[in-house]
Amino acid sequence: MRSVLNTKTTLIGGVLAGIGASACCVGPLLLLSLGVGGAWIAHLTALEPYRPVFIVLTALFLGWTFWKLYFVPQSCAVGDDCIADRTRKVQRILFWVLLPIVLLLIVSPWILPYFYR
Numbered sequence: 237m238r239s240v241l242n243t244k245t246t247l248i249g250g251v252l253a254g255i256g257a258s259a260c261c262v263g264p265l266l267l268l269s270l271g272v273g274g275a276w277i278a279h280l281t282a283l284e285p286y287r288p289v290f291i292v293l294t295a296l297f298l299g300w301t302f303w304k305l306y307f308v309p310q311s312c313a314v315g316d317d318c319i320a321d322r323t324r325k326v327q328r329i330l331f332w333v334l335l336p337i338v339l340l341l342i343v344s345p346w347i348l349p350y351f352y353r
Contacts, residue, residue, distance in 0.1 A: 243304045243327050247334065250297030254338035257290035291342055298338065301331055 305328050340347075 243301060243324075246297050246301040246304060247327065247331060250294055250301055251334055251338055253290050253293035253297055254341045257287055257294055257342050287345075294338060294342060298331075298335065305331060 305324070
């Protein structure tokens, strides 16, 4: 039986949850730096109460991805989803490239005030 939460799905979920965790703070700043303005940008801060939920989801997805990449043994039985070694290596590289970016997005509300004072 094929697992619904495979490595690629959990990695994508972690990145999207990280973006959601920073949407209230990084989103308006990014839009303003691109020249997009308007009163509707202030409504993006309405996501602030949900930020802890997104942070927990990010941690869960990234933890699940790490576990699937490094601790789940590869089995290629009949009917199983077998991942080639090259694909596993690419997924590990993507994980370690995206992890600092996602963590930077999560901590951005605490870091950004030091840059625009």
